[in-house]
Amino acid sequence: MTQPDNVTVGAAVKTVALVSSGRHPVSGRAGRAREDARAVEMGLSLSGGTLTLLHAGDADDAALPEYLGMYHGLSAGAGPGRLDLLPMAPDGDALPALAARLRQSDARLVLTGQRAECGEGSGMLPYLLAETLGWSIATGIAAIEQCDGDHVTVLQALPQGQRRRLEVALPCLLAVDGVAPAPRQSAFGPARRGITDSVATAAPAADPGWAAWQWQPARARPKRLKVVKSTNARDRFKAAAAKSAASGGQVLTDLAPDEAADRLLAYLRSEKVLAPVSDAEGADQ
């Protein structure tokens, strides 16, 4: 899926890309995160040099110049890349700082990856941020098809290469998927010229949960293999490539939002994903 070339908004819709520090899968060195780099790529092709980057964390992170090094191949006269840095210790909670900064700015479109490659990497940040700001959110974005002042039309990536077209109202937060167009090369010259503005934030709150958690390295979960006993290569291939067919599902349509939410909650409780009602009241939602 390639980004349609002609979709640009320039400075009309103020666009910000959230960037985090990536970890190389082999060496563990800091660098661009796979999805965040795609978010920046999407932002650069949409808004050109007016895209601003935003990062909460360590100013000396090696990943930051790599993002700034992507500011090339833009329209003539585009200045150096700009990154707003919200200084924060690794155990700080990025959410309040990011939300405050975005509220101050006139940003209307925020692009980010879906999940950080280090730290908690819970994948919750885009949702929590959109909730805090009261913005719309769409995740799994593969491409932006159109953007006017009020709406953005995007393609959302679904399993097995399927795409779904969504129209999202601005302001919104788009979490970019790994299938989005590959990021451009990070070049040393633009990286060196990029400007990092350290933005003082109100005493970054320490994340209360952080200290209490128990940490252990992530391990890839083994995949369940469906062994197909067939002498026929075609059958084996079909079995391997087949969609894991969801069985027994139920498609809910034409429900009022509240009713739909209730049905989902009831389902999640029945599956014991959510605690029964009495406990949920006290939980931090």
Add this chain to the structure above:
Amino acid sequence: MLQTLLPILIFAALAVGAVGAARRIRLWRRGQRSPMGWHRLVRMPKRYLNDLHHIVARDKAMAHTHVATAGGFVAAMALALVVHGFGWRNPILGGLLLLASLGMFVGALAVNRRRLDPPAKLSKGPWQRLSKSLLAYSVGMFLVSLPLVGVAPTTLGGGALALVLTLLVAWGLLEMIVGMGWGGPMKHAFAGSLHLAFHRRPERFDDQHGEPQSKIPHDVHRGSRSTALFPLDLAAPKLGVEKPSDFQWEQLLGFDACVQCGRCQAVCPAYAAGQPLNPKKLIQDMVVGMVGGSDARYAGSAYPGIEVGKHRGAPAEPIVPQLVEAETLWACTTCRACVEECPMMIEHVDAIVDMRRFVTLERGETPEKGAAAIDNLIATDNPGGLDNASRLDWAADLDIPRIQDRPEGVDVLLWLGDGAFDMRNQRTLRSLVKILRAGGVDFAVLGDEERDSGDVARRLGDEATFQRLAERNIATLSRYRFQRIVTADPHSFHVLGREYGAFGGHYTVRHHSTFIAELFDAGRLHVKAAEQRETVTYHDPCYLGRYNGEFAAPRQVLAALGVEFAEMERSGYRSRCCGGGGGAALSDVPGKARIPDMRMEDVRETGASTVAVACPQCTAMLEGVVEPRPQIKDLAEMVAEALIEPASDTASPTATADTREEIPA
């Protein structure tokens, strides 16, 4: 009438030529200034008569032609100035002038004969005209000077003949003197001599390190091999060359010296493979950019597949893509065949890498696979993105000593290079280890502390990544003690030996072919004669041969093995590149043929059944040629196969090492 006209003509030509020359100098000075001293001009005559002539003389006929024509012209012009210009009509001087014009005439005849059916590498256009102008000048000058020695004094005094002769001399002066300053073909004499004086690589003229390896005197390289790329100041406001005016002025001067002889074009592997690169056209495009205008007036061979006349340049305009397409730059394998061949000592590779630096460092437009390799180098210290700790996996059973365990130091640090990750090259490395053991060499490796040398990053223009790798490798090496570094990779050999010096890393580095030859010389290796005699040829790797002048050792090793040796037509300093250097294997610019296929054709012509190689990159490129083809073996593999393990050695460890060797790597 002639006596009044000639001085006017001569002085007018000199004056107008001087004005043109001054303008030309201003063009060169649009380049970046570097400290210069006029005293360097004194170097020029020696460099011209010795170094330049030496290269020209690789083409005997052309050398003689040039000596006659240029020598005749310079003498005739100087004498004409005295005799006709200042009117000192001395018969002896007149006689000398006649002789000089005669010499020039003979040379001009040879030039014209060559130009009747010019070889494809030559440019036509003004260069065709020059051959006629040479005739005009020499004939005109001869005839107008005849009266000086008393021949035909009366008939030449006036009339139509005098007019004709005046016109001939005028034509000659216009081409030779005015054209020299105003950018005609003769500008090569003016720019060329200054280029020799202000060459950026003075080591090329130092007469050191002559390699007494060739029987043919002009094949011997005279000066030092100055082949390390110039370090780039990473704090400079602009990195690399974007516009013609970003070149150093000496480089612009050098481009202007080109005589469009096409020797570079004739040896360029990318050109031969139909990739869109022609070093001669590239240099001419640089001149177009320096002067400003279009390439439509270029009268030589185009970049294959790119039409002439569609590109324009100006000193302050970007070069890529208005003047030169990026793919032209990426097609170069940095093999230096062009530089080695160029009689004007122009540095094509420096220019190409300078422009690549801008494309990579400022524009971020390295070809896709090249960019991926650079990203991997940044993240994992090797271009494949592999776990650096797996660098020694191939040697798990070999028990290779680590230098970390040898604080007292070792004799030889074995530098593995990125070939350590490649299964084909691992066979070579295992063979090399076997040889080192058989020779009783005290060696160790860095293991996972070794990083890529930075060669590919640097040739792809990423000087930042190169310098980072260089600094880290130098820091690592400074922690250990060793006498010298031995490596089977000519690229590492070149970079460690020649390019790290600028960053404070000074080492004695030996290529494994050199080191094995030394072991043979010292009588430390014993080989058995091959069972069946087969014919072997040897492919000189660019970074071993042209870059570092090691042509002899690999041949010595083959001689020690007692194989039947057949030399390829293009071998030694004229070896044809395998196509894998300079990141060209990564940028993989499409052409009509593949460079390794063409090289394999060269191999086949010798009738050899094996081609000996001495570089992991050459091995990979040549093995990529479809079978049936001669087999490819590294020198180390050939030696290891023929080794007789010393029986006196403590029997058991050698024996086990030997049996292990049977296990395929």
